[in-house]
Amino acid sequence: MSAAKTARERVRAEMVREITDIARTHLAREGAAGLSLRAIAREMGMASSAIHRYFPTKDDLLTALIIDGYNALGEAAEASQHDQDPTARWLALCHAVRDFALDRPHEYALLYGSPVPGYRAPADTVAPALRATLVCGRIIADADPAPPDSTPPPALLGPDVEALRQVMPGVSDVAVARAVTAWTALFGAVSFELFGQFDNTITHRREFFDHGMRSLARYLGL
Amino acid sequence: MSAAKTARERVRAEMVREITDIARTHLAREGAAGLSLRAIAREMGMASSAIHRYFPTKDDLLTALIIDGYNALGEAAEASQHDQDPTARWLALCHAVRDFALDRPHEYALLYGSPVPGYRAPADTVAPALRATLVCGRIIADADPAPPDSTPPPALLGPDVEALRQVMPGVSDVAVARAVTAWTALFGAVSFELFGQFDNTITHRREFFDHGMRSLARYLGL
DNA sequence: CGCTCGTCAAGAGCACTGCTCTCTTTTCTG
DNA sequence: CAGAAAAGAGAGCAGTGCTCTTGACGAGCG
Numbered sequence: 001m002s003a004a005k006t007a008r009e010r011v012r013a014e015m016v017r018e019i020t021d022i023a024r025t026h027l028a029r030e031g032a033a034g035l036s037l038r039a040i041a042r043e044m045g046m047a048s049s050a051i052h053r054y055f056p057t058k059d060d061l062l063t064a065l066i067i068d069g070y071n072a073l074g075e076a077a078e079a080s081q082h083d084q085d086p087t088a089r090w091l092a093l094c095h096a097v098r099d100f101a102l103d104r105p106h107e108y109a110l111l112y113g114s115p116v117p118g119y120r121a122p123a124d125t126v127a128p129a130l131r132a133t134l135v136c137g138r139i140i141a142d143a144d145p146a147p148p149d150s151t152p153p154p155a156l157l158g159p160d161v162e163a164l165r166q167v168m169p170g171v172s173d174v175a176v177a178r179a180v181t182a183w184t185a186l187f188g189a190v191s192f193e194l195f196g197q198f199d200n201t202i203t204h205r206r207e208f209f210d211h212g213m214r215s216l217a218r219y220l221g222l
Numbered sequence: 223m224s225a226a227k228t229a230r231e232r233v234r235a236e237m238v239r240e241i242t243d244i245a246r247t248h249l250a251r252e253g254a255a256g257l258s259l260r261a262i263a264r265e266m267g268m269a270s271s272a273i274h275r276y277f278p279t280k281d282d283l284l285t286a287l288i289i290d291g292y293n294a295l296g297e298a299a300e301a302s303q304h305d306q307d308p309t310a311r312w313l314a315l316c317h318a319v320r321d322f323a324l325d326r327p328h329e330y331a332l333l334y335g336s337p338v339p340g341y342r343a344p345a346d347t348v349a350p351a352l353r354a355t356l357v358c359g360r361i362i363a364d365a366d367p368a369p370p371d372s373t374p375p376p377a378l379l380g381p382d383v384e385a386l387r388q389v390m391p392g393v394s395d396v397a398v399a400r401a402v403t404a405w406t407a408l409f410g411a412v413s414f415e416l417f418g419q420f421d422n423t424i425t426h427r428r429e430f431f432d433h434g435m436r437s438l439a440r441y442l443g444l
Numbered sequence: 445c446g447c448t449c450g451t452c453a454a455g456a457g458c459a460c461t462g463c464t465c466t467c468t469t470t471t472c473t474g
Numbered sequence: 475c476a477g478a479a480a481a482g483a484g485a486g487c488a489g490t491g492c493t494c495t496t497g498a499c500g501a502g503c504g
Contacts, residue, residue, distance in 0.1 A: 012452095050453050056492095112419070126422065149371075160430065191406075196337060200348065201382070208382065212399065219437075219441050230481090
């Protein structure tokens with residue numbers, strides 16, 4: 001079904017690919033706000049109006065880039081899981097996220113930074129966005145940890161915990177809650193480092209991150 | 223020295239105040255990228271070129287808003303500290319940060335979201351940016367905690383830890399490292415909630431946050 | 445085979461933006 | 475009071491997203 005398409009559709013798909021590729025290089029160079037449909041059209045040698053046939057609106061192009069970004073991060077997260085030990089898996093995941101962010105800072109910012117104003121993420125972004133999260137959930141589920149020194153979450157969190165448990169079946173309430181907190185802590189650490197909050201403070205970034213994530217592994221009970 | 227200024231300087235200060243006030247309402251309504259010097263000038267009834275006398279560049283206006291934002295957050299953080307118990311102080315600080323973020327999402331995004339492209343934060347932002355952090359440091363220093371189940375950070379983190387200890391004198395290496403991790407975790411949680419990462423997942427946001435921060439208090443050894 | 449219709453590209457145009465330059469008016473100061 | 479400094483206004487430049495209209499091309503149908 002994907003092979004024998006009409007020639008028109010093949011060239012169209014190729015155009016879309018070329019546009020997103022150029023957009024990605026612009027994104028890497030100047031960030032999301034520096035993205036310009038006209039500049040992309042110029043680089044492709046086409047009229048500025050023609051590009052709207054492929055991406056009617058700038059937001060549509062943004063959405064394509066966001067989906068690609070989530071998928072790239074998800075792949076990196078999945079590829080990091082070639083170990084057995086839960087702590088090693090957790091650390092590998094953390095470093096995969098951090099490496100992705102350092103490698104493609106503007107794409108990371110697009111995914112986890114401030115949402116671009118007026119932009120509302122459409123539904124097709126949520127599945128790719130979940131890929132990395134699922135990797136985390138699988139680590140927790142496989143380890144089935146009993147976090148030390150913990151109190152169970154209050155009763156009214158029950159439904160939320162129940163929904164989260166679908167990602168990590170068989171895991172205790174406390175472990176689920178701690179997994180969420182550790183997950184947010186991971187992205188907090190990466191964002192702080194990337195967005196300049198550690199400037200003039202922390203110099204051994206990678207070591208600090210590694211140490212922090214290790215201590216979070218213990219917090220998780222891995 | 224601030225009172226008996228010339229009439230010109232008084233009206234100038236008033237103008238600056240009015241501009242930033244209007245900018246803040248625009249910021250609250252449409253976010254940082256929606257900020258327009260021309261729109262502000264229009265609302266003030268002045269020529270679009272005249273506003274550049276007060277803020278030569280859009281970045282300068284952004285800087286003023288950022289400094290104000292850090293100060294507002296810092297004040298809220300300081301005002302939250304009317305308790306003695308370390309855990310209560312930590313929780314009050316966390317909720318102060320979260321309340322600020324929920325109350326003024328675009329301002330929070332300006333401070334802790336993706337940096338606006340091409341913008342380089344000047345040096346006068348770092349002191350206001352530190353106010354909230356200092357509150358956190360004071361809590362740790364006063365409690366002088368011994369985090370449970372922890373390994374000391376590796377030797378090469380020594381200088382960084384030393385610098386951080388100036389904010390929390392007399393605190394052990396492990397406690398310093400955990401304080402940084404907990405601090406980043408706090409902002410990770412707030413950012414995730416604010417930037418939509420919890421949509422369709424966590425419904426009892428405040429309770430989840432509270433529970434997470436409580437468990438981080440134990441992680442800190444408070 | 446010829447013709448119609450949907451797709452695509454291009455150009456002009458609208459309403460914006462930040463920022464600069466020049467010129468005039470206002471206000472402070474020696 | 476005269477000169478200097480500051481502030482405002484207006485025009486203009488280069489850029490943006492997006493729309494509308496017009497013309498070309500190619501694929502499918504009678």
